[in-house]
Each structure stands twice: as structure tokens, then as C-alpha cells.
Amino acid sequence: xxxxxxxxxxxxxxxxxxxxxxxxxxxxxxxxxxxxxxxxxxxxxxxxxxxxxxxxxxxxxxxxxxxxxxxxxxxxxxxxxxxxxxxxxxxxxxxxxxxxxxx
Amino acid sequence: xxxxxxxxxxxxxxxxxxxxxxxxxxxxxxxxxxxxxxxxxxxxxxxxxxxxxxxxxxxxxxxxxxxxxxxxxxxxxxxxxxxxxxxxxxxxxxxxxxxxxxxxxxxxxxxxxxxxxxxxxxxxxxxxxxxxxxxxxxxxxxxxxxxxxxxxxxxxxxxxxxxxxx
Numbered sequence: 001x002x003x004x005x006x007x008x009x010x011x012x013x014x015x016x017x018x019x020x021x022x023x024x025x026x027x028x029x030x031x032x033x034x035x036x037x038x039x040x041x042x043x044x045x046x047x048x049x050x051x052x053x054x055x056x057x058x059x060x061x062x063x064x065x066x067x068x069x070x071x072x073x074x075x076x077x078x079x080x081x082x083x084x085x086x087x088x089x090x091x092x093x094x095x096x097x098x099x100x101x102x103x
Numbered sequence: 104x105x106x107x108x109x110x111x112x113x114x115x116x117x118x119x120x121x122x123x124x125x126x127x128x129x130x131x132x133x134x135x136x137x138x139x140x141x142x143x144x145x146x147x148x149x150x151x152x153x154x155x156x157x158x159x160x161x162x163x164x165x166x167x168x169x170x171x172x173x174x175x176x177x178x179x180x181x182x183x184x185x186x187x188x189x190x191x192x193x194x195x196x197x198x199x200x201x202x203x204x205x206x207x208x209x210x211x212x213x214x215x216x217x218x219x220x221x222x223x224x225x226x227x228x229x230x231x232x233x234x235x236x237x238x239x240x241x242x243x244x245x246x247x248x249x250x251x252x253x254x255x256x257x258x259x260x261x262x263x264x265x266x267x268x269x
Binding site for chain 2: 003005006007008009010012013014015016017018019020021023024025027029030032033034036037040043044047048050051058059062063065066067069070071072073074075076077078080081082083084085087088093
């Protein structure tokens with residue numbers, strides 16, 4: 001197995017783990033954790049292609065990952081603030097209790 | 104054809120075990136700590152792939168900021184550990200979907216003919232080159248992302264602020 005294929009397999013497994021976590025857990029914080037894992041899997045793909053792909057010395061892959069990390073930081077901050085606001089209203093972070101609840 | 108190196112395999116196993124623990128453990132704080140381990144493993148993978156600056160940025164942003172933020176939110180929403188009361192509605196469906204997607208991705212990776220086994224050396228990208236690229240070609244996205252981070256953090260503070268009259 002080539003190193004690039006190994007990287008891609010690791011990142012696809014990471015994506016699958018994150019997706020399973022986001023789909024099966026009933027806690028909003030853990031759903032957010034699953035989403036973060038999926039974002040990291042995509043970043044790992046960028047770095048793997050930058051490292052092993054045909055390149056011209058341009059740091060495009062790294063720049064992409066830098067911007068992606070910035071967007072993920074903003075997303076995590078806003079998501080956790082939303083979880084806090086919802087918890088303050090409803091006193092729960094359980095998704096199955098939150099669905100169907102009127103504000 | 105060059106084989107994968109042993110450090111890569113060890114780091115991959117650590118990362119995947121950390122991710123599994125982060126999504127499957129029962130205690131929320133344990134999940135957050137396992138998530139920090141998984142993030143640190145991904146940062147070490149970046150270092151192993153030759154992206155030094157990205158590895159350190161990953162450690163700073165994810166392990167240093169996002170994992171700690173998640174721990175803070177877990178502690179602030181304490182007393183809501185009601186997951187044991189309501190079991191997951193369809194855990195099997197989610198696991199089946201995730202496994203199917205992993206199978207499709209792995210099939211595509213293994214059977215792809217364009218994944219070249221190039222033994223080329225790691226591209227040497229210094230931090231000076233990275234900074235020059237950010238300041239020359241990518242200066243507009245850099246400014247946009249700075250504005251977006253500012254707006255998102257102010258918005259997060261406003262959303263999480265205690266409302267008056269409650």
C-alpha cells in the first residue's frame with residue numbers, strides 16, 4: 001500500500017467514526033465532536049495530497065488547511081454558544097428531548 | 104513501491120483509537136479528553152507528513168482552544184447528563200450508514216489508478232514561503248477570514264450572554 005493510500009484510508013476511517021458519532025449520539029456536544037472529527041479528516045486529506053501529489057512547490061494545500069482550521073474554530077465557538085443558549089432555555093442537551101419542543 | 108513508515112502507523116492507530124473513544128465513551132469529560140488525544144494525533148500526523156507549521160497550528164487551535172472550549176461547555180451544562188435516561192433511538196442505523204460510507208471510500212481509494220506511488224521527497228515549504236503566500240496571493244481570503252472570526256466570536260458571546268429579564 002502506498003503512503004498516499006494509507007493516509008486516505010486513515011482519513012476515511014476518521015470520517016466514518018465522526019459520522020457514526022454524529023448520527024448515533026444523543027448529546028448535542030457529542031454531535032459537535034463528531035462534526036469536528038469529520039472536518040479533521042478532510043484536512044488530513046488536503047495535507048496528504050499536498051505531500052504526495054504532483055506538486056510544483058506551491059504551499060496551496062497547507063494554505064487551504066490553515067483557512068479550514070480558522071473556519072472550524074469559528075464554527076466550534078458559534079456551535080458551543082448555541083448549545084449553551086439552548087441549555088439555558090430548556091435545561092437539557094439531549095437531542096431526542098429537544099426535537100419537537102416549542103421555543 | 105514504498106511502504107508506509109512505522110511512526111505513521113503508530114500515530115494513525117493512536118488517532119483512530121482516540122476518535123473511537125471520543126464518540127463512544129459514556130462520560131462526557133472522558134469523551135472530551137479522548138478528543139484532545141485524537142486532535143493531538145492528527146497534529147502529529149501533520150508533523151510526520153512534513154507540514155510542521157500545520158502540526159503546531161493544529162495543536163494550538165484544536166488541543167489548546169477547541170478541546171478546552173468543549174470541556175468548558177460540558178462543565179457549564181452539568182446536570183444535563185440525561186443520555187442514560189433516553190437511549191439512542193436508532194444506533195444501528197447510524198453505524199450501518201457510517202460503515203457503508205467507509206466501505207465506499209475505502210473501495211474508491213484502493214481501486215483508484217491515479218493514486219501514484221511517488222517516492223518523491225517532501226516538498227520543502229518554509230514558514231517564510233507560507234507567510235509570503237498568505238501576504239501576496241491569499242491576502243483577500245486572509246482578511247475575509249479575519250473578519251469572519253471576529254464576527255463569529257462576537258456573535259458567540261452575544262448568543263451565549265445571559266439575557267436580561269430572566
